[in-house]
Amino acid sequence: MSKPILEVQELCTSFFTDEGVVHAIDKVSFSLEKGETLGIVGESGSGKTVTSKTLMRIIPSPPGKITGGKVLFHGKDLAAATDKEMQKIRGNKIAMIFQEPMSALNPVFTVGWQIDESLRLHQKNLTKAQRAKRVLEMLHKVKIPSPEQRVREYPHQLSGGMRQRVMIAIALACNPEILIADEPTTALDVTIQAQVLRLIGDLKTELGTAVILITHDLGVVAEVCDRVIVMYAGQVVEEASIDDIFHSPSHPYTRALLRSIPKRGKRVAGAKFETIEGMVPDLKNLPKGCRFQGRCDIEKERCRQEEPPLVQVGERQMSRCFFSNEVIASSKDES
Amino acid sequence: MWPYIIRRLLWGIPIVLGVTMAVFLGLHVMKGSPSATYVGKAATQEALDQFDKKYGFDKSYPEQYINYLKEVVTFDFGDSWKNGRPVGDMISEGAGKSVSLTLPALFLTSLLAICLALVASYFRGRGTDRTIMVIAVLGMSVSFLVYIVVLQYLLAFLLPIFQIHGYEPGLVERWQFLMLPIIIQIIVGVGYDTRFYRSVFVEEIGKDHVTTAYAKGASKRRVMFVHVLKNALIPIVTRVMISIPFLVTGSLLLEQFFGIPGIGSMLLAALDTDDFPVIKALSVLISLLFIVSTILNDILYAVVDPRVRLK
Numbered sequence: 216m217s218k219p220i221l222e223v224q225e226l227c228t229s230f231f232t233d234e235g236v237v238h239a240i241d242k243v244s245f246s247l248e249k250g251e252t253l254g255i256v257g258e259s260g261s262g263k264t265v266t267s268k269t270l271m272r273i274i275p276s277p278p279g280k281i282t283g284g285k286v287l288f289h290g291k292d293l294a295a296a297t298d299k300e301m302q303k304i305r306g307n308k309i310a311m312i313f314q315e316p317m318s319a320l321n322p323v324f325t326v327g328w329q330i331d332e333s334l335r336l337h338q339k340n341l342t343k344a345q346r347a348k349r350v351l352e353m354l355h356k357v358k359i360p361s362p363e364q365r366v367r368e369y370p371h372q373l374s375g376g377m378r379q380r381v382m383i384a385i386a387l388a389c390n391p392e393i394l395i396a397d398e399p400t401t402a403l404d405v406t407i408q409a410q411v412l413r414l415i416g417d418l419k420t421e422l423g424t425a426v427i428l429i430t431h432d433l434g435v436v437a438e439v440c441d442r443v444i445v446m447y448a449g450q451v452v453e454e455a456s457i458d459d460i461f462h463s464p465s466h467p468y469t470r471a472l473l474r475s476i477p478k479r480g481k482r483v484a485g486a487k488f489e490t491i492e493g494m495v496p497d498l499k500n501l502p503k504g505c506r507f508q509g510r511c512d513i514e515k516e517r518c519r520q521e522e523p524p525l526v527q528v529g530e531r532q533m534s535r536c537f538f539s540n541e542v543i544a545s546s547k548d549e550s
Numbered sequence: 551m552w553p554y555i556i557r558r559l560l561w562g563i564p565i566v567l568g569v570t571m572a573v574f575l576g577l578h579v580m581k582g583s584p585s586a587t588y589v590g591k592a593a594t595q596e597a598l599d600q601f602d603k604k605y606g607f608d609k610s611y612p613e614q615y616i617n618y619l620k621e622v623v624t625f626d627f628g629d630s631w632k633n634g635r636p637v638g639d640m641i642s643e644g645a646g647k648s649v650s651l652t653l654p655a656l657f658l659t660s661l662l663a664i665c666l667a668l669v670a671s672y673f674r675g676r677g678t679d680r681t682i683m684v685i686a687v688l689g690m691s692v693s694f695l696v697y698i699v700v701l702q703y704l705l706a707f708l709l710p711i712f713q714i715h716g717y718e719p720g721l722v723e724r725w726q727f728l729m730l731p732i733i734i735q736i737i738v739g740v741g742y743d744t745r746f747y748r749s750v751f752v753e754e755i756g757k758d759h760v761t762t763a764y765a766k767g768a769s770k771r772r773v774m775f776v777h778v779l780k781n782a783l784i785p786i787v788t789r790v791m792i793s794i795p796f797l798v799t800g801s802l803l804l805e806q807f808f809g810i811p812g813i814g815s816m817l818l819a820a821l822d823t824d825d826f827p828v829i830k831a832l833s834v835l836i837s838l839l840f841i842v843s844t845i846l847n848d849i850l851y852a853v854v855d856p857r858v859r860l861k
């Protein structure tokens with residue numbers, strides 16, 4: 216196992232609002248190796264996006280604040296880095312693409328200008344002509360047809376899929392070591408989703424970039440990820456390899472997520488889709504004990520008294536459940 | 551773009567027709583016979599007839615209206631009834647004074663307000679922002695008249711830095727009269743504008759593309775001055791453009807208080823003395839300015855926003 220390029224240790228981010236303090240993420244830890252694709256899965260409000268924005272240090276502040284933990288990138292703590300240091304890393308060493316390609320590009324600048332901006336900010340040794348060449352090269356790489364024409368166009372002249380390709384071109388222009396993709400395909404048509412995922416996968420292999428893929432779609436995870444962390448109410452509840460997640464999940468939440476994927480052939484007429492009952496708890500007002508209580512199908516008295524720690528349950532699998540062995544065993548029966 | 555401008559100008563024709571019709575009805579029909587208003591009730595019938603004949607009021611209303619339209623097209627409104635000077639000359643003299651009173655004020659107010667709003671939105675929610683906003687609200691809450699009286703007293707009477715009243719032509723001399731009213735306009739306007747521009751910037755800062763810019767590694771300053779400001783130009787342009795007609799008509803109140811013989815005081819005097827040719831000319835001028843400034847606004851839109859295409 217090689218040394219990870221990114222190590223997140225007990226990272227906490229809170230939002231100090233007028234209604235109270237929201238602990239958006241609580242002691243999140245994970246690591247990322249070179250060239251690896253890590254999925255972060257969870258429902259809305261589970262803290263996936265806050266985690267990624269905290270890594271990039273682009274949490275709006277105030278009200279957001281990192282209240283603890285470290286983000287070690289090649290041994291350097293980004294959580295404690297200065298704004299200047301972060302500016303040199305953002306878009307250069309760690310790049311990010313977002314969920315909404317319709318609004319993530321600046322409407323009043325051309326596509327070419329926006330890709331060029333990354334180069335202008337980080338590759339100061341390049342001449343204007345070299346940058347222009349690189350911009351076209353990037354548009355080719357993300358498979359945008361007739362880039363010579365597109366480069367002069369504005370975002371509103373492109374489709375959603377095209378815009379997400381442009382976002383990828385911007386993000387990869389400086390050959391970053393890590394690409395954070397925050398639900399990159401959620402807002403796209405299904406056919407375009409597959410194309411964009413394949414593109415990210417291909418470029419990742421070509422450039423050796425490590426990818427953190429944030430999604431709520433386990434299908435996407437199955438397709439592209441090597442390893443997954445599952446988040447619930449601001450905490451990591453399970454971390455496992457792609458095989459373990461699908462074949463032997465160790466947390467009842469993961470298991471419930473898997474069950475809620477509609478399955479082909481298993482559908483009986485009139486049968487309802489499986490859902491997870493209840494709601495994610497209010498992060499301003501968390502219950503005592505396990506955060507998944509009230510929605511869990513194996514909940515016991517202990518779960519309402521003590522908060523379960525994240526413990527090793529397999530060779531490369533961690534779970535935040537007192538009864539993880541039970542869950543693994545039952546999952547094996549199911550599959 | 552030219553076909554668009556020409557078409558927009560053609561659309562202005564019905565608007566001008568409507569304005570002229572309203573002015574015509576207001577002056578001739580509702581106010582009664584101009585000759586009676588002007589020559590006086592005690593005048594002889596002969597004097598009234600002579601007056602009517604001289605200015606064409608003996609003709610039918612449609613004929614009179616057509617004559618009025620001829621004046622609009624040639625922009626020759628004849629001579630003022632009050633001082634007998636050509637109305638065109640009076641307007642061109644007054645316009646220069648009004649513009650030198652209002653244009654610097656508009657420019658400086660906008661510039662100052664945009665800078666303050668950028669600073670406030672950059673530090674939004676913190677002390678600097680709150681301080682700027684409190685001062686802005688205080689500034690706009692005090693009446694125009696208080697500023698005029700207090701500043702005239704302080705800066706022209708106690709400390710005779712500026713002239714209190716009057717006007718002198720000349721590129722240099724005029725400023726001793728204009729400075730104080732310009733300062734007052736800035737103080738009065740900057741609070742409103744700062745609040746407006748701050749809300750524009752704050753809205754823009756919350757947009758997704760600003761997060762993208764940060765994620766690219768752009769500095770806070772670069773994000774504010776390049777990404778936010780370029781997008782905010784759209785509402786800024788509108789805000790400035792709607793002020794254009796008022797540049798020429800000037801500030802009625804300030805011209806009165808400072809004795810500056812601009813278009814504003816000319817309009818007030820004309821309304822006061824029923825100086826028909828001047829009222830007719832100024833109402834047409836103002837409506838034309840509105841039409842031109844909206845066209846300019848649309849053209850500038852297309853310049854600052856690539857999504858707008860003039861067709």
